[in-house]
Amino acid sequence: MPKAHTTKPLALPAVSPRLLATAAGFTGIMLLLAYLVAFDQGAISQSGMYLHELMHDGRHLLGVPCH
Template identity: 80%
Template sequence: MPKAQSVRPLALPVVSPRLLLTAAGVVVLLLALAYLVAFDQGALSRSGMYMHELMHDGRHLLGVPCH
């Protein structure tokens, strides 16, 4: 009968809370930017037609259907 092997637990690296907070902030910022470029039709970007046209051109550049 073969000898039983000892099993060691898997050591996972500890992630610092500061790194998690920074990563969450970056994700929120990127989601807000994606919303402004891809979906906002002027509801949040009320700074005139310049911002609307900039976002509109960004949609075309990224291939997001907008009209």
């Protein structure tokens, strides 16, 4: 009796590339925001006092020493 031909199931990735790209983009944005709030000290936020004060208040809110 001939053996029946069996097919192997396709291997699916554990994480979709779209989800991975979204997570990497979100992580990059959050790291940039953390840099601006915690370490910028006004170097990038010189466009006006409003943005500088917002970042300064964010440092106080997070407990990051700023002065």
